[in-house]
Amino acid sequence: xxxxxxxxxxxxxxxxSTETYASTIASQEDLxxxxxxxxxxxxxxxxxxxxxxxxxxxNPSDFAEYFPSTKRLFIRHDNTxxxxxxxxxxxxxxxxxxxxxxxxxxxxxxxxxxxxxxRYERQSGREVCHSSRKYTKPAAEKRPAITRSVSNAFASxxxxxxxxxxxxxxxxxxxxxxxxxxxDSGYDSNGEDDDLEDYEKKSKSIQIxxxxxxxxxxxxxxxxxxRRGAKSSKRYEFEYWGYKYTWKRVSKKxxxxxxxxxxxxxxDGGPAVAHIVPELRSPSQVREGKKNGEWVPPCSMWISxxxxxxxxxDVAE
Numbered sequence: 001x002x003x004x005x006x007x008x009x010x011x012x013x014x015x016x017s018t019e020t021y022a023s024t025i026a027s028q029e030d031l032x033x034x035x036x037x038x039x040x041x042x043x044x045x046x047x048x049x050x051x052x053x054x055x056x057x058x059n060p061s062d063f064a065e066y067f068p069s070t071k072r073l074f075i076r077h078d079n080t081x082x083x084x085x086x087x088x089x090x091x092x093x094x095x096x097x098x099x100x101x102x103x104x105x106x107x108x109x110x111x112x113x114x115x116x117x118x119r120y121e122r123q124s125g126r127e128v129c130h131s132s133r134k135y136t137k138p139a140a141e142k143r144p145a146i147t148r149s150v151s152n153a154f155a156s157x158x159x160x161x162x163x164x165x166x167x168x169x170x171x172x173x174x175x176x177x178x179x180x181x182x183x184d185s186g187y188d189s190n191g192e193d194d195d196l197e198d199y200e201k202k203s204k205s206i207q208i209x210x211x212x213x214x215x216x217x218x219x220x221x222x223x224x225x226x227r228r229g230a231k232s233s234k235r236y237e238f239e240y241w242g243y244k245y246t247w248k249r250v251s252k253k254x255x256x257x258x259x260x261x262x263x264x265x266x267x268d269g270g271p272a273v274a275h276i277v278p279e280l281r282s283p284s285q286v287r288e289g290k291k292n293g294e295w296v297p298p299c300s301m302w303i304s305x306x307x308x309x310x311x312x313x314d315v316a317e
Contacts, residue, residue, distance in 0.1 A: 057121035068316030
């Protein structure tokens with residue numbers, strides 16, 4: 001990558017964050033298979049790690065000293081609260097190698113992708129961005145084949161062509177008309193109207209989860225992040241200030257677990273401009289993390305392209 005910082009190898013981690021809450025919809029069929037109620041994939045383990053109290057949050061006066069920059073950032077569960085399993089924080093280090101919190105992300109609803117990202121810390125932070133999953137209406141479908149009433153069926157039959165005579169045929173024709181009329185009066189068309197109305201109401205209420213997550217920033221910018229590909233070719237595309245960006249997911253098998261990392265590319269070519277890589281941990285550390293309720297592995301993130309960090313368009317955030 002030339003003069004850019006290369007990504008270190010990812011760590012052994014049996015379950016990556018993208019498998020937990022990133023979109024797993026690979027086809028139209030998967031959209032309909034997503035459950036409406038309980039799904040173990042969105043069942044977050046209880047957080048048990050000891051609460052840390054020595055963490056110093058950044059503030060409006062010193063935030064710019066730490067971000068944006070090309071320094072390494074650390075992403076991990078927020079162990080300053082007992083509900084850390086649904087909270088992440090982004091830290092950096094000061095000159096004395098002490099942890100300083102830059103961002104806090106609250107995960108309100110994993111399935112709906114409802115997250116909130118704040119500067120500084122959870123309580124006193126300013127919301128930078130919040131996200132939500134986009135939903136679409138089902139494609140126009142044909143109305144269900146509702147059985148038509150017998151009266152409508154008979155109505156499509158032409159009138160008998162018998163001439164009025166004194167023969168028995170005249171009586172037969174007259175009797176047939178009465179039977180048709182009697183049949184028609186015996187069926188109520190309101191039931192059909194109710195069925196159609198119920199179907200239309202149900203169709204309007206159906207919402208299909210899409211592969212797109214909408215990000216709304218405090219500077220009024222709106223960004224749609226779209227998941228593309230499946231399995232080994234997963235990527236997340238978005239546009240910002242006229243440029244296309246792609247987070248590419250790289251997954252490698254490592255024993256019973258996986259090595260998963262993400263790399264951000266600008267445009268159609270060139271080296272990656274940012275990286276998210278799980279920290280290198282031993283199997284015992286991984287087990288301890290799972291025991292404490294971690295489901296997002298501790299990661300390092302850094303911007304390897306100085307022009308991104310120096311941009312005045314808030315692209316770093």
